[in-house]
Amino acid sequence: MIYIKNLEDDSYLKTYKESLRARGSDESVLEKVLMLNQARKEKTHSIEMKKNEQKKLSAVIGQKKKSGEDAEAEMNSVQSMKSEIKALEEDFETTRSELDDLLMQLPNKIHESVPEGRSDKDNRVERAHGEVPQFSFKPQPHYEIAEKLGIVDFERASKVSGARFSFLMGAGARLERAVANFMLDLHTEQNGYKEVLPPYIVNTESMYGTGQFPKFQEDVFHLEGLPYYLIPTAEAPMTNYFRGETLNESDLPQRFAAYSSCFRSEAGSYGKDTKGLIRQHQFEKVELMTFVHPDQSYEEHDRLTNNAEEVLKRLELHYRVSTLCSGDISFGAAKCYDLEVWLPGEDGYREISSCSNFEDFQARRVNTRFKPKGGGKPRYVHTLNGSGLAIGRTVIAIIENYQQEDGSIKVPDVLQKYLGASIIR
C-alpha cells in the first residue's frame, strides 16, 4: 500500500496532477486510484464493524462455556456472520489488489525545478567542465583502437556468449580494474561512502522496491523457473538494503559505494549502439546510493552529483551536466542530473552517470523509515543514487580521449599507479 496518504492531501494532489501532465503520463490512472481508494475505505469500515460484532459474541460464548451454560444460539449467529464477513472480504480484496496494481503505475511527482519538456532535446544543460579536446589527427572510435591493441575481443565473445558481450584482454582488463579501484578509493577515502559488494541476484520483491517493476520487467534477465533476477544495477540490492526497517534519525545519512556487475537484456534496443562497448549485456559500475533525512535530500543530490563529477575531473575528461526535463526523467525520480562525457570517436556526448533524487518514492515501496529525534511518528527516508561511474563507459572515454596518433593510449595521471604503466601500446 503506497502513496495513498499524499494523494488525500488536496494541495499535493493538485501539484501531482500537474506533474503527471508534465511527464505526459496517463491521468486516468489517477482518477481510478482516487475512486478505488474511496471504495477501499468504505469497505474496510464495514468489514471492521462486522468483525467487531463477531469478536464480542465470541467472547460471550467463551464466558458461557466457562460457566457451563449453553451457547448454541450465539454460536449459530456467529456462524452466519462469518460467511457474511467472508463475502465482504473477498470483495474488498478485489478492490485492494486492483488499487495496488494501479498505484504501482503512478510515477513519482517531479520536483518544481525540473524543466518542462518532451524529450532529451529539452533537457537543461547546467554546466560543463573542460573543453572539447582537439586532435591533430582524426580520432578513432574506442573499438577500433582497442581491437588493434588486442585489449578487447568481440568476435570470440559473440561465439562464446552472443552479441553485446566482450572479452577484455590484458591491459584492457587491467584498465577496467584500475578504473574500478580508482573510483572506489576516491569515494570511500575522500567522499565518505562505505564500500559494498552486493549480491548480483535479487528476488522479485526487491525488483518492485526500486520501482523497476512492473514497468521494466522486460529489461532484466530472469533466472528460469526461479523468483530470481540478475541485477540491472546495484541500485536494486542497495535500495532494498534497509527494506522494512526503521532507522534512528542519528543513523542518517547512510552512504554506500556499491561495486557490481550489471546485467541488462536491452530488449527493444536492437540495432542501437551495436558496435563496441557502449551497450553491453554485462558491464561494471560503481553505484553511489544514499539514504537521507527528507529535509536534506536536495543538498545531498548536489553532493552526490559532485562526487560523481569528481571522477571525471580527476581523469581530466570533458563533460557536461544536464537536468532531465519532465518528459525524459525516469518513472521513479523526482529530479535527475545526467553526466555526459565527451567521446571524440563519436564526436558527441554520452551519458556516463545518472544521479537521481527519488525523494520518498522508493522508501515507500521498500518501507524504509526513521524515527525522528524529538519523537513522533516514523517518517520515510529519502533515497538517492547515481553512477559513480559506469566503469565500461569510463574506459571508453579514456581510450578515446587519450588515444595517440600511433594507436597507443596514454594512461591518465591518476590511474598510472593502479595500472603500473603510463601508456598502453
Next chain:
RNA sequence: GGAGAGGUGGCAGAGCGGUUGAAUGCACCGGUCUUGAAAACCGGCGGGCCUUCGCGGGUCUCGUGAGUUCGAAUCUCACCCUCUCCGCCA
C-alpha cells in the same frame, strides 16, 4: 544433498485454544528525590489501516501464506529464513 533445532515487541525471554498486543528483565522517554549525577521510586513506551475537530474508538499484526475452530502467538499444512552435525565444495 542428509539429520536435527528454532523463528514472539529495540534486545533478552515467558506464554494454558478463551477478553494476551502479549508476563518479566534490560534499554529508552517523562516525573519525584538530588547542588548535579547515579541509585531508588512512580508513570509511559511497537507499527499499519479505518474512524474522530480532539479525547478516543475499531481492526490487523507473535517469520510468510493458507487452514481447523464460535474463538489461534498457542493446533494443522505449505513456504521462507536462521542455527547445529554429516557429506560436498571455492
